[in-house]
Amino acid sequence: MQKHIISALVANKPGVLARVSGLFSARGFNIESLAVGETENPELSRMTIVVGGDETILEQVRKQLDKLIDTVKVQDFSNISHVERDLALVRVHSPVSRRSEVLELVQIFRARIVDVGHSEVMVELAGTEEKIEAFLDLVRPYGIREMARTGRIALGRSVNR
């Protein structure tokens, strides 16, 4: 089952998110992640939706999405050259005795420490999902206390390779 990154430019007004998410839920699709934010044009938001599913059903969802009155443009980035990022905030258990090991991982991944407590640090990490998963994998033995992720955002590249 291929994952699809669907990017939709939509009107920035109340109710639009419900329309979009309703389309997916009405067809029994589980949205893996959904990120919404304003674009360069304050009247529009960009929704980046990551969803897995059967190809024909996804094609149907993409067309349905396009049909919404509030949707200006829909792209499926699966076959388009693009840049994608995910941002994670992770509180990692790191007592003073093991902190340097965690800090080393943070450095290797070019992440940042954004908060420090007595026995834990909060790490901010941006990158592809793969990178974030790799980092999480490595810090999991230390203990992940809490985590928040934005879900993927994506933009097509200027030159499509």
Add this chain to the structure above:
Amino acid sequence: MGKIGAEILIDALREQGVEHIFGLPGGAVITLYDKLYDSPLKTILARHEQGAGHMADGYARATGKVGVCVATSGPGATNLVTAIATAYMDSVPMLAITGQVKTNLIGNDAFQEADVTGITRPATKHNYLVRDVKELGRIVREAFYIASTGRPGPVLIDLPADVAAAETDEVDTALQLPGYKPTSGQGHARQIRKAAEAINNARRPVLYVGGGVIISGCHEGVRELARKGSIPITTTLMGLGSFPETDDLSLGMLGMHGTVYANYAVTHSDVLVAIGARFDDRITGKVDEFAPEAKIVHVDVDPTSIGKNVSVDIPVVGDAKKTLEELNQLIETRERGEWLQRIRQWKEEFPLTYDRNADVIKPQAVLEAIDRATEGKAIIATDVGQCQMWAAQYYRYSRPRTFLSSGGLGTMGFGLPAGIGAQFGCPDQTVFVVAGDGSLQMNIQEMATAVVNELPIKIALLNNGYLGMVRQWQELFFDRRYSHTYLAEGNPDFVKLAEAFGARGIRVEHPDRVQPAVEEAMRITDGPVLLDFHTDPEENVFPMVPVGQAIDRMISGMA
């Protein structure tokens, strides 16, 4: 001097050419109703909001114009939901205006508050909650544009009471719809060429046309295509009227209760040309065995309809009318004698039929009597169930917009209010409502609306004392266990009921009386008449394709 929201709304409706509004007042729309009181718009008082919604729907189906209905907030609006969903499933252009509690009360569980834009989101093409009176003029214009273009559908405007009463000098009218690009032109030229090539090379082509043909007004184009290529044509329930059923090329309806010959023709076709139809499960039966030998051409205005249920070989996204104008130029004249001969044989071998010598009234005979009395030219508004299927099978439609029926949602109680709406839209035409005793009682209150407005609609009640279609399924598939489908013991005396409303009622209990009663009803022109036909209680609709079976596996009668 500014105008208040209610006045801006009425002005915008008039500007859009609206003449009739169907509705029921209430607290949240009282300002609007106050302004309607002396407006030139004809406001029709329904007795239930669902009735108002179906009236607007029937009006739209019969005229092609946008039907308008109004309800108050909360229960008024929720009563409208079934009518909105009905219109949505059948792509009917409709504007529903609902009152809402004042903006400062929204979300407070106020009296008669419901989240109506939330509730109707999946059942409308689009909806609006108006927060500022300055937007109202624009929103009404957008609503009409959205409802009536592309694949049409209902649009709802939720209007808070304070916005309806708020005054403004500024009326913003320019549409702001950057994301709405309805298909309006012909399909892609290359696709049309491919379709023409497939049709020209076909030996056993079949046209399968749906409601989209009626919506786009391309019945003439379809007729030209069929005749030029000698292509037999079957219509869906929604497509009835797009091709004269008296024509040799007509196969009638296909699908679950379609004719044997239509289903056989589709199953044996080598090219199936779908126009404005959506391969609904009641049409295809078992999808894997639907038109197994055919290359499928699908012309539709809505890209989401194409490839949804069956995979299509030649998709053509475009307006059916414009596409056919182009396509027909590329179609070569053909005889197709062998194919037509085979179909003729199927027609002779498996005609639509019933027991014509019975000593009880057969419901099919009622439809044939109406067909004779009206020469196939009446508007038939149906309820849902057996009565609907018999109306589809035994009345021979020849004109578009004359068969009004809830096809997609299958809403019982649709017929009477839809017939009322149609009669308002087409005052010079004969309107027959074909109802069942179960369905009719679901919106019987609208008899009052018909009486008060002196509408000469004729209600043919096929009174079999059962929820007949469910009873039929119980008979065939549930060992005749008639669980909760028997209505006769609680049914009212429908003649007395009609009379209680101030309408005429005629009871018909003998087959010989069917035709004279229909003729008598035709002579009544000053108000509604209800014909209470006591029909064979256990008559079934045949042929029938059991759910999930291939469409050429039909049950044609009781063993």
